[in-house]
Amino acid sequence: SQIISLNPLPLKKHDCGRAHIQVCSEEEFLRDVMQFLLIRGHTRLVPPGGLAEFPDAVLNSKRLDLFNLYREVVSRGGFHVGNGINWKGQVFSKMRNHTLTNRMTGVGNTLKRHYETYLLEYEYAHDDVDGECCLICRSSTAGDWVNCGSCGEWAHFGCDRRPGLGAFKDYAKTDGLEYVCPNCSVSNYRKKSQKTSNGGLLVP
Structure with a gap:
């Protein structure tokens, strides 16, 4: 009669014998x-x-x-x-x-x-869901959650105050914009800058 803490509905856990989802076949x-x-x-x-x-x-x-x-x-x-x-x-x-x-x-x-x-x-009915906390405020409070398309980490959209992000609804659409967190944005920018500087001498 164990209840899953992250479960939005009070459904009893399925008493199965399979391995954890990340290692089972x-x-x-x-x-x-x-x-x-x-x-x-x-x-x-x-x-x-x-x-x-x-x-x-x-x-x-x-x-x-x-x-x-x-x-x-x-x-x-x-x-x-x-x-x-x-x-x-x-x-x-x-x-x-x-x-x-x-x-x-x-x-x-x-x-x-x-x-x-x-x-x-x-x-x-299974305990497979990964619990997440916001990579910016480090809390798991309710809010408009977005998932970074680069690192897979979660953030409250409202915690990301970078200019030009647009509105949450732009990312929440089924085929909407892909969210990239501040950490990955900096990392991607550095990689692009290095490629440009390294390859600059090769451009005629």
């Missing part, structure tokens, strides 16, 4: 998800062919990569973070469904729907 994970869905009565989501056909969902002409979808979302604070996660740029790009020539529109909303269908209740 994909097969182990998918078997556990199927078992969980059956226990919870979501039999329509588990095909008759079992693991060989699970999940019965296709994205970008490939079977939905539930394993990497789940790992990327829980590593960024879980589903309740919502639009603080760049679903298209950060999550989709790590999935096997992604291609360099991807032309899908609205892929962020599609991933959210699949996550809600297969994984949301599962997430709430």
Whole structure:
């Protein structure tokens, strides 16, 4: 009857035997998800062919990569973070469904729907979500959270007072701007400056 502290809903923890999400195998994970869905009565989501056909969902002409979808979302604070996660740029790009020539529109909303269908209740019943604190104020208080596209760390958008950032809604859109934290902005600027200075002598 253990309750997960980071869980937005009071759902009892699933008593499964799989390893932690960062070290368990994909097969182990998918078997556990199927078992969980059956226990919870979501039999329509588990095909008759079992693991060989699970999940019965296709994205970008490939079977939905539930394993990497789940790992990327829980590593960024879980589903309740919502639009603080760049679903298209950060999550989709790590999935096997992604291609360099991807032309899908609205892929962020599609991933959210699949996550809600297969994984949301599962997430709430497991202790896989990484707890985060703001890299600027170092607190975990509620607020408009944004996830850095370079280092993956979290920040309260209101704590970042750099000029020219725009509004939170510009980053919260499914296909919105990618947030880059102050630390990575400085680091990226230095790298670009070094490349320019090192390569300046080669420019005719």
